[in-house]
Amino acid sequence: MKQRKIVGAVGAAAAIAMVPTLSATGAVADDGDWTYGASFPYTRYEAERGWLDRAHVVSLDESQAVNKMLDSKAIEAGEQSYVELWGRDSSVNFTAEVPANAIDLRFSLPDHESGSVDIRVNGQTAAGFNLSSESAYQYVQGSKVYDEERYKDPRNGPAHARFLFDEVHALLNRQVNPGDKISVVRTDGKKQSMGIDFVELEQALPEILRPDNSVSVTDDDLTVTEEVKPGEFQTRSVHAWANDGRDDSEAFLAALKRASEENKT
Structure with missing residues (x-):
């Protein structure tokens, strides 16, 4: 199922796509006296700045007509450039600048397609x-937005694909140190x-351990009481499963x- 995104029209989607990508670090003014922007706990590595193996950079062609640019994949990419991997074992590679043990990857595939990659540290x-x-892509036609292009109204011209990228993240099975080689390697043969x-x-x-004198949504003795009909109440068990x-x-x-009633956290 597609992720729901609110877009009023092609123009609105274009405006979203054309917003410049913000840096993960602050910027220093010319006089060096102040900074602006947020500080984030991650370091971003743009694919087009890595070294490539059987891959190439795709950048926004600003010589195109505006409508062509708005329909390009590059306009939605960070810094309006991305790298295309073609075939098994093609890769984009970086040198880690800071310690890390987790990764987020922003990628794009054609609609209704799949693929696979390995994240490798020093090979x-x-x-x-x-x-x-499947969680990317929506199609904008005038003021209408469709999860599938086939749902468009053929009387109203073409539908424009938007939201072409998605992200995945994971904990790594090893510690990354500054200077380590990080590789995104395509493993499917499509x-x-x-x-x-x-x-x-x-x-x-590290995982935050449950403190003493606390209540968890996964406790198996939580209950809710509800009125099933006038004057008649029923209590039943509830708890969350991840x-x-x-x-x-x-x-x-x-x-x-329960936490409020029992003065717990």
């Missing part, structure tokens, strides 16, 4: 991703192109209620 696999475009926009490396914090795709709102509300 050793540290993570693997099965990539899919013929379609695979776009890599950037990777972000981050030093993820990654089951179900709405856990009731478990959160029950946990908050």
Whole structure:
């Protein structure tokens, strides 16, 4: 299922696509007295700045007509450039600048296509991703937005593909140190192109342990009481399971209620 995104029209989508990518670090004014922008816990590595093996850079062609530029994939990429990997073992490579143990990858595939990559540290696999475009792509036709191009109204001309990139993230199975070689290596043998926009490396914090005197949404003795008909109430158990795709709102509300009643966190 597509991710829901709100777009009023082609113009609105274009405006979103053309917003410059913000840096992950602040900027210093000419006089050196102040900075602006947020500080983030990750370091971004733009794919077009890496060294490439059987891959090439695709950049926005600003000589094109505006409508052509708005329909290009590059206009949605960071710095309006990305790298295309073609075929198994093609790669984009970086040198790590800071310690890290987690990665975020921004990629693009043709709609309804899939692929796979390895993340390698000094030649050793540290993570693997099965990539899919199923949560990307929407089609804008006038003021209408469609999850699938086939739903467009043929009377109203073409629909324009937007939101062409998606992101995946993972913890790495090893520590990255400054100077290590980071490689994004394509592992599927499919013929379609695979776009890599950037990777972000981050030093993820250790798991936060549950404190004493606390309530968790995963506790199996949480309950909610509801009125099933006038004057008749029913109590039932609720608790949350991770990654089951179900709405856990009731478990959160029950946990908050118990924490308040029992003076817990």
